[in-house]
Amino acid sequence: MNDSERRIALGNFLRSLRASISPLDVGLPTGNRRRTHGLRREEVAQLANIGPSWYTRLEQGRDIRPSVSVLESLASALKLTPNEQRHLFLLAGESLPPHWDAAEEKINPFIQAMLDELNPNPAYVIGRKWDFLAWNIAADAVFTIPESSSPHNYNLIWRQFTDPIWREGSEDWESVSQRMIAEFRTARARYLEDASFDRLIDDLKRVSSDFTRMWQNHEAPRTLDGYKKLSHPVLGALEFEHITLQFPNDPDQRIMIYIPLTATKSRLKHYLLLGNSAL
Structure with a gap:
């Protein structure tokens, strides 16, 4: 993928992750008038401690580059599996942090x-x-x-x-x-x-x-x-x-x-x- 395609894929990936998580999974109230499936964009931004408008641009595939610390915050907020974490970092154009690399590889x-x-x-x-x-x-x-x-x-x-x-x-x-x-x-x-x-x-x-x-x-x-x-x-x-x-x-x-x-x-x-x- 070129940079534009990668950013679009990253935005699509984040949207699918956001839609798959219930507010109850992350300790947020559901409310009676909730129409959004999964989490709202502003809720993800709040959980990851980043600006909601900046996160919106990230989902839209705009020309911005999240730092490693932001990606780690998003991975934590969205409760990503190790495989999902790897995919998030690769789509963002970042190598994995050193503390992930040192993990022992295990065989099922x-x-x-x-x-x-x-x-x-x-x-x-x-x-x-x-x-x-x-x-x-x-x-x-x-x-x-x-x-x-x-x-x-x-x-x-x-x-x-x-x-x-x-x-x-x-x-x-x-x-x-x-x-x-x-x-x-x-x-x-x-x-x-x-x-x-x-x-x-x-x-x-x-x-x-x-x-x-x-x-x-x-x-x-x-x-x-x-x-x-x-x-x-x-x-x-x-x-x-x-x-x-x-x-x-x-x-x-x-x-x-x-x-x-x-x-x-x-x-x-x-x-x-x-x-x-x-x-």
Whole structure:
């Protein structure tokens, strides 16, 4: 979206939020002659401690830019969920405050159960900084996720650029890495105040000239989905169709699913049945 479209989307988002909240939800009287569904504009302004005319212009998509403190006040007044808070900040053109960035990413137990049900299809979940958050045994067998790769043990980007097995196992490592960086740059732009991104990027620049070279490019993000051919040290050549899905309740978390082609699926099943010890 351009700036004008983003401001209009922000106004529409605020109006929908305002309409969804009952005055009783925020401790305001309803009154007998109330015609407005949800809260009135002046009530939101009062709860957020901002001027009613200024808030009206914000809903109208006028060319004004709310500060981080104003956005936090609106998020509190409208009782936003974490996902709604993220959407509010993104529409306002702001990165999330540091105290949100530091929050520990958690996985719903049902997600782990889903990953387990996907075996022998390798599948894992990554978070906002591309850290592995959960995986199934098929993904462990193919990608050896739990193996130490200090100092960023469970980060996919770190593994891609520092683990020789990942490099040697990818049929098209250079192209895949470029696409990863383009996607990762977009994720980083959403959390400009998160120092952990800077530490990861600085460490990658220090140990990988390839990352440094690719990071200097500013390519548009391209899909990572599609056909993948990997070389496994025990299983040999593995072929997959790859797809990435986002969780609606937390778009910073994504599940990567590798659907093995027929021969690969048979070998993976046998490998897992033997406990990863032999073919």
